[in-house]
Amino acid sequence: MxxxxxxxxxxxxxxxxxxxxxxxxxxxxxxxxxxxxxxxxxxxxxxxxxxxxxxxxxxxxxxxxxxxxxxxxxxxxxxxxxxxxxxxxxxxxxxxxxxxMERMVGDVTIQSEPTRAAVYLKDGTPLGVTPITGLKLPEGIHEIEVRHEKYEPLTEKIVVRADYKYSKLFTLKARESRIEVFSTPSSANIYLNNALQNEKTPARIPITPGTYTVGVYKGGYIMEEVVVNVEPASDANVSVILKEGEVPMGMVLVPGGDFIMGTDDKSPDERPKRTLNIESFYIDKYEVTNAQFKEVFASHTFPKGQEEYPVLDVTWEEATAYAKQVGKRLPTEEEWEKAARGTDGREYPWGDLWNPELANVNAGQLNPKALPVGKLIGGASPYGCMDMAGNAYEWTSSWYQRYKGNEDIVKEYGQVFRVLRGGSFRKDPFDARCVRRSYDLNTNRREDYGFRCAADVAPPGGPPRR
CATH class of the missing domain: 2.60.40 (Immunoglobulin-like)
Structure with missing residues (x-):
């Protein structure tokens, strides 16, 4: 071999x-x-x-x-x-x-708007109530159903992979609600959050749930406003009796008389604290909006969907020109402070304690922005004026000067700067105080400069005051 x-x-x-x-x-x-x-x-x-x-x-x-x-x-x-x-x-x-053997699972977080919604798998297996965190689901495709009373159920598929963290937000659609509005006399205009509706009283209006300021107005009568909270799949009822009067549409009456102006314990230019007496006047309930400004100045432009936001980036001269065109004027510094503060010398329009839910100011946001006028309903002043703390700085007709009796400031400013009031979405809560003063040149504009108008009250039997 x-x-x-x-x-x-x-x-x-x-x-x-x-x-x-x-x-x-x-x-x-x-x-x-x-x-x-x-x-x-x-x-x-x-x-x-x-x-x-x-x-x-x-x-x-x-x-x-x-x-x-x-x-x-x-x-x-x-x-x-x-x-x-x-x-x-x-x-x-x-x-x-x-x-x-260990199942191949993913880590799932399920949230919903609103919260406290029940979550199920397609086969009816309950998974819990939102928000759910750390839920372990087997690898694969799962149909998740979210249910909440008075909201439409929502089912969506999620893909789960092993050792993968997945977060899903379910935004539920509320079942339709209605708001019923009645007035005496009837045939009055209806406003929802300052927006005129097509219907007149009596009316039943389909609406999404939320908080609304319902305004009812008829010529020859004083406008009435009621704040209502409309729940999902329910009806809200508003019934008002209008009082005769001639308060201009969209304005409130600030009665004449004494009020407290200034303070002794904050910035030097806010001193001294004293009692002043001024005549009655009207002032806009809301800051002038983009839509209102465009009605007068057609060249005005603004982002789509911001019709009810305050007009911003306006100079004192532009604000004054608008007010003149609509038969009004800018408020004086004294009028503005009384409209915001009332007669009791409070720190903020709603009272003495700061509440971040009632004013749009800069609380450390990376990109602070303005809000639609009147959105923060609880922040109304004693006379019902909205957004007098934050949102937009507001031009007044007054020159910036030291107050009479102020011994802390010796400089005379003359007639150089105009006063702005109220703070803004760019400023902190300190600048949103009723007594806080700011100032700038007539011709300067800034992204947070806005305004509201005022008007004189005609004396009985006489022409309007000027």
Whole structure:
């Protein structure tokens, strides 16, 4: 036999011996081991089973005739992480092993607007009440249904991957509500948050839930306003009796008489605290809006959807020109402070304590912005004026000078600067105080400069005061 032939024969013999060693039950020949192991998987059977790398079907699987000693067990099942371990085959008899498999899951956070909504899987399995955090869902596609009383249920699919964090916000649509408005006399105009409606009283108006300022106005009568909170899938009722009077539309009456102006314990130019007496006047309930300004100056432009935002970036001269065109004027500094403060010397239009929910100021936001006029309903002044703390700085007709009796400021400013009041969305709460003063040149404009108008009250039987 040639050398090559002898080498081939030895190789074949080695392979036969090696193969025999791999066959369960063989002990160097035909000897069979009296052993058995049973491999289970939890929480679910049916995993592919490998022993020392060789496939033995699926669990639960008894395997007989393995040689005693260590055996490497490897199981895999769709939806679970692969699991493996080393077990010992007994010298004889049977042994049962259970391998616990970990599901392949993702970490899911489910939120809803409004909160406290019930969350279910498609099969009806409850998952909890929003907000839900740290929810473990198996890898795959899941249909999630969110339910809330008086809101339409919402179902959406989410894709979950193993070891992946997923956050989903469900914004629910409220079921339709209505607001009913009645007035005596009837046929009065209806305003919702300062927007004129097509209907006149009596009327039933479909509406989305929320808080509304309902205004009712008819020529020859004083406008009445009521704040109502409309719940989802419910009706709200507003009924008013209008009083005769001639308060101009969109304005409030500030009665003449004494009020407290200034303070002694803050900025030097706010001193001294004293009592003043001024005549009655009208003042706009809201800051002049983009829509109103455009009615007078057609060239005015603003972002779409911001019709009811305060007009901004206006100079004193532009504000004065608008007021003149609509038959009004800018308020004096004294009129502005009384309209904002009332007669009791309060710190803010709503009282002495700061409330961040009632004024649009800069509380550290990266990109502070103006809000629609009248949005912060609770921040009304004693006379019902809105946004007199924050939102937009407001031009007045007054020159900036030290107050009479002020001994802290010696500089005479003359007629150089005009006074602005009220703070803005760019300024902090300190600048939103009723007594806080600011000033600028007539011709200067800034992104937070706006205004509201005032008007004289005609004396009984006489022409309007000027």
């Amino acid at each position: 040639t050398t090559i032939g002898r080498l081939a024969a030895w190789t074949a013999l080695v392979l036969v011996v090696y193969a025999a060693a791999l066959v369960p039950g063989c002990k160097g020949g035909d000897e069979v081991y009296d052993t058995e192991i049973v491999v289970n998987t939890a929480p679910q059977q049916g995993a592919e089973l490998k022993l020392n790398g060789q496939v033995y079907g699926v669990t639960p699987r008894p395997v007989r005739g393995l040689p005693p000693g260590p055996v490497f067990v490897d199981v895999s099942l769709a939806g679970f992480k692969r699991a493996y371990d080393t077990y010992k085959v007994p010298e004889s008899g049977s042994a049962t092993f259970t391998i616990t």
